[in-house]
Amino acid sequence: MEKLELKYLERLSQLYPTIAKASTEIINLQAILNLPKGTEHFLTDIHGEYEAFSHVLKNGSGSVRRKINDVFGHTLNEQDKRSLATLIYYPKEKMELIKKTEEDIMDWYKITLYRLIEVCKEAASKYTRSKVRKALPPDFAYVIEELITEKSDLTDKEAYYEQIIETIITIGRAEVFIIALSEVIQRLVVDHMHILGDIYDRGPGPHEIMNKLERYHSLDIQWGNHDIVWMGAAAGQTTCIANVIRICARYANLDILEDGYGINLLPLATFSLIHYKDDPCSCFKIKGGNDLNPAEISLQMKMHKAISVIQFKLEGQLLMRRKEFHMANRALLDSIDYANGTIRLDGKEYKLLDSNFPTIDPDNPYELSSEETLVVERLTSAFTNCEKLQRHMNLLLKKGSLYKVYNNNLLYHGCIPLNEDGSFKAVDIYGKKYKGKALYEVLEAYVRKAFVAIDENEREKGKDILWFIWSSPGSPLFGKQKMATFERYFLAEKETHEEKKNPYYRLLEDETVINRIMREFGLEEGCAHIVNGHVPVHHAAGESPIKCNGKVLVIDGGFSKAYQKETGIAGYTLIYNSWGMILAAHEPFTSAEDAITRETDILSDSILVKRSMIRKTVEDTDNGRKLKENIEELKALLAAYRSGTIIEKE
Ligand SMILES: O=P(O)(O)OC[C@H]1O[C@](O)(COP(=O)(O)O)[C@@H](O)[C@@H]1O
Numbered sequence: 059m060e061k062l063e064l065k066y067l068e069r070l071s072q073l074y075p076t077i078a079k080a081s082t083e084i085i086n087l088q089a090i091l092n093l094p095k096g097t098e099h100f101l102t103d104i105h106g107e108y109e110a111f112s113h114v115l116k117n118g119s120g121s122v123r124r125k126i127n128d129v130f131g132h133t134l135n136e137q138d139k140r141s142l143a144t145l146i147y148y149p150k151e152k153m154e155l156i157k158k159t160e161e162d163i164m165d166w167y168k169i170t171l172y173r174l175i176e177v178c179k180e181a182a183s184k185y186t187r188s189k190v191r192k193a194l195p196p197d198f199a200y201v202i203e204e205l206i207t208e209k210s211d212l213t214d215k216e217a218y219y220e221q222i223i224e225t226i227i228t229i230g231r232a233e234v235f236i237i238a239l240s241e242v243i244q245r246l247v248v249d250h251m252h253i254l255g256d257i258y259d260r261g262p263g264p265h266e267i268m269n270k271l272e273r274y275h276s277l278d279i280q281w282g283n284h285d286i287v288w289m290g291a292a293a294g295q296t297t298c299i300a301n302v303i304r305i306c307a308r309y310a311n312l313d314i315l316e317d318g319y320g321i322n323l324l325p326l327a328t329f330s331l332i333h334y335k336d337d338p339c340s341c342f343k344i345k346g347g348n349d350l351n352p353a354e355i356s357l358q359m360k361m362h363k364a365i366s367v368i369q370f371k372l373e374g375q376l377l378m379r380r381k382e383f384h385m386a387n388r389a390l391l392d393s394i395d396y397a398n399g400t401i402r403l404d405g406k407e408y409k410l411l412d413s414n415f416p417t418i419d420p421d422n423p424y425e426l427s428s429e430e431t432l433v434v435e436r437l438t439s440a441f442t443n444c445e446k447l448q449r450h451m452n453l454l455l456k457k458g459s460l461y462k463v464y465n466n467n468l469l470y471h472g473c474i475p476l477n478e479d480g481s482f483k484a485v486d487i488y489g490k491k492y493k494g495k496a497l498y499e500v501l502e503a504y505v506r507k508a509f510v511a512i513d514e515n516e517r518e519k520g521k522d523i524l525w526f527i528w529s530s531p532g533s534p535l536f537g538k539q540k541m542a543t544f545e546r547y548f549l550a551e552k553e554t555h556e557e558k559k560n561p562y563y564r565l566l567e568d569e570t571v572i573n574r575i576m577r578e579f580g581l582e583e584g585c586a587h588i589v590n591g592h593v594p595v596h597h598a599a600g601e602s603p604i605k606c607n608g609k610v611l612v613i614d615g616g617f618s619k620a621y622q623k624e625t626g627i628a629g630y631t632l633i634y635n636s637w638g639m640i641l642a643a644h645e646p647f648t649s650a651e652d653a654i655t656r657e658t659d660i661l662s663d664s665i666l667v668k669r670s671m672i673r674k675t676v677e678d679t680d681n682g683r684k685l686k687e688n689i690e691e692l693k694a695l696l697a698a699y700r701s702g703t704i705i706e707k708e
């Protein structure tokens with residue numbers, strides 16, 4: 059035996075100090091390998107829509123309904139199955155409604171508890187006892203375990219269960235128990251969740267989504283461009299801060315900053331009231347905000363314009379400072395003719411829709427005025443000192459990455475930057491060119507440096523890379539030729555608003571290109587998939603989320619309410635369970651109240667992407683591979699005990 063191997067086995071023997079203990083572990087691991095593969099749930103582009111997100115978590119994109127069907131098949135009618143599903147999603151609220159109409163509530167409790175226990179039993183059957191135990195609420199752990207575990211040695215099982223249920227009801231614990239069981243079912247139907255980015259922006263509740271993710275049992279996140287810009291803001295990168303505030307203002311979401319994160323916007327409000335006092339700021343309309351009064355709308359439009367101008371100035375400064383970003387053409391303020399209210403773009407002159415720039419010095423258009431400087435300083439300090447925002451960003455850093463390979467699927471938010479011919483596009487990152495996987499890796503390293511590098515220079519490079527990832531044509535998370543924010547505010551000519559997409563999006567059906575990407579990331583061809591979000595799939599226009607004969611799944615259908623007109627649905631989610639992959643298409647989510655009273659599931663369609671003839675087990679997964687390695691190591695330890703090389707410790 060090699061010295062190193064012996065040393066390793068000695069270490070292992072501290073964990074499994076006897077032949078008996080090592081053997082038991084081998085048997086346990088082997089048993090896990092034979093269990094069905096856990097269900098994975100993929101969500102993307104949630105864009106602050108907390109209620110819709112929360113609903114999809116509750117129904118596991120149809121997984122709860124599938125479990126109910128598995129258990130009750132034809133023995134319950136559709137209506138009863140739907141009611142049971144709604145109860146599992148919203149136990150407390152649904153029970154309040156039921157109590158108003160149900161004549162024999164005791165009987166209802168009894169029937170419901172039986173049904174829930176059956177569903178729970180089915181949901182738990184995929185896991186080891188120890189894993190189920192960990193998922194149970196402490197108050198009810200013992201009873202639930204008792205009720206969902208088969209007792210073959212009990213002669214009168216019925217009477218035994220009945221007695222437990224009777225007791226629960228008579229001591230007045232039925233309702234809390236129903237809630238606990240429902241939550242356990244919600245928890246058990248999904249084993250692991252992937253969020254493919256864009257948690258933030260446009261919708262009102264990203265901070266609530268983050269709060270929920272903090273408590274989620276098993277999860278990974280692939281950062282989206284909108285998450286990255288928030289990470290930049292939290293790291294104190296000023297152009298990112300300006301972008302974040304601008305988008306919040308545009309969507310009437312300043313509450314996220316003020317109430318959600320406790321970031322004081324008073325300095326910006328005061329500044330904009332003074333400097334844009336008589337300016338109607340009509341190019342800076344607020345989307346949504348139906349509950350705002352005229353004075354609030356007027357103030358928010360001023361804040362919207364003030365922060366946009368600050369953003370354009372700061373971006374101009376950044377692009378001058380970081381010549382290596384090769385984006386100087388996006389610094390536009392020096393192309394404006396301030397006297398005539400026009401701008402020259404690509405050799406053509408355009409009239410500006412708004413040419414009131416009270417804070418811009420035409421000779422030095424990118425310089426912040428002293429008041430603007432003060433506003434930016436105050437905002438930067440508010441962002442960097444916000445404990446809750448830092449906590450949320452820390453979760454993004456801990457659970458997140460730019461891409462992930464998981465069970466032979468490649469997950470990322472946007473794209474792999476490609477040239478027109480489908481080859482990987484080389485992108486200059488601080489003086490060196492990277493493409494494909496290496497591009498992803500170097501960018502991710504810089505993202506992390508923005509938060510942890512000790513070297514000031516590296517840290518600053520990291521912070522600036524966050525803005526680069528937000529909006530550079532070379533960014534895999536953005537993947538468009540330009541971000542036409544300025545043009546969309548100031549120019550009427552629609553052709554200037556166009557943001558041409560990277561060839562990736564045109565080549566998604568090209569098998570040679572897709573196979574090349576899969577090889578680059580080390581996927582086994584044949585059964586691998588690429589899953590990405592970022593670009594809305596136009597369901598209404600007949601576009602399919604399934605590309606390249608099922609090798610690529612683009613699952614952004616737009617949770618974002620603002621984009622539903624365009625897509626025609628409220629987004630896709632993906633389920634990968636032991637039988638295969640299922641895409642769920644969601645109808646727009648109105649409200650939780652509606653879901654409860656009308657018992658709607660907001661699931662319109664389930665599209666089977668792939669079904670395997672043989673049920674996949676843990677053995678077929680990445681985790682299974684690790685477990686098999688562990689088993690091999692334990693077997694080596696066992697052999698060492700048996701040969702006397704290592705002595706039992708107890
Ligand atoms: O419609 P909005 O909210 O102004 O956002 C438009 C901007 O958002 C982007 O589409 C980026 O956001 P997505 O990642 O959601 O696509 C930009 O390309 C575009 O300029």
Ligand SMILES: [Mn+2]
Nearest residue numbers: 256282283592
């Ligand atoms: Mn995106």
